[in-house]
Amino acid sequence: MKEFLILIRGGQEKYNTVSPSDMQKHMEHWQQWMGGLAKEDQLVGGQPLLNEGCTMTEGGKKITDRPFAEGKELVGGYLLIKADSADHATDIAKGCPSFEYDCSLEIREIAPME
Template identity: 65%
Template sequence: MRDFLFIIRGGQDRYNQNSPEEMQQHMQDWQQWMDTLAQKDMLVGGQPLMNEAKTLIDGGQKIIDRPLAEGKELIGGYLLIKANSLEHAAGVAKECPSNEYHCSIEVREISPM
């Protein structure tokens, strides 16, 4: 099996419209999905990300403080999984609970060093 990174963007606008009960259910759905991946020895790790960031530009000469608070640009989190192929990993991404909120998930294979 090879390592893949899921970069999860967007969806927060719809998610933030949920009631507390709906948010709790969504978190339970996430936990169940990740537990299933772990049971299949596919889950390597992953976390949600905070909205604020620093971006280094010009070869690291400048640092920009960026609140990333809106829209499809916002990376809400990442997941590292093991899968047999890019197609297999994309199929796993289709089951992500955040798809319900019309997020986008970029699936990238991690290149071995």
């Protein structure tokens, strides 16, 4: 199997306006989805990301104390998964609970280092 990175972008605007009970339901959906991936041995790892961070440019000479992207382009989390192909990885990603909050996903195959 190949490994793929799924970058989860956006969705924070809508997510920040939900009720605590809706947030709990969303987290349960995540637990179920990731549990299913783990059971199928498709989950390598993944975590949400905090908004705080920095962006380095100019060969590390310029550091800006925030992520460079904003709004719908802000990366809110990532997953590492195993799949047979890019199409298989895309099919897996279609179940991502973050779509409930209007996110977008970027799916990239990880190049093997040999």
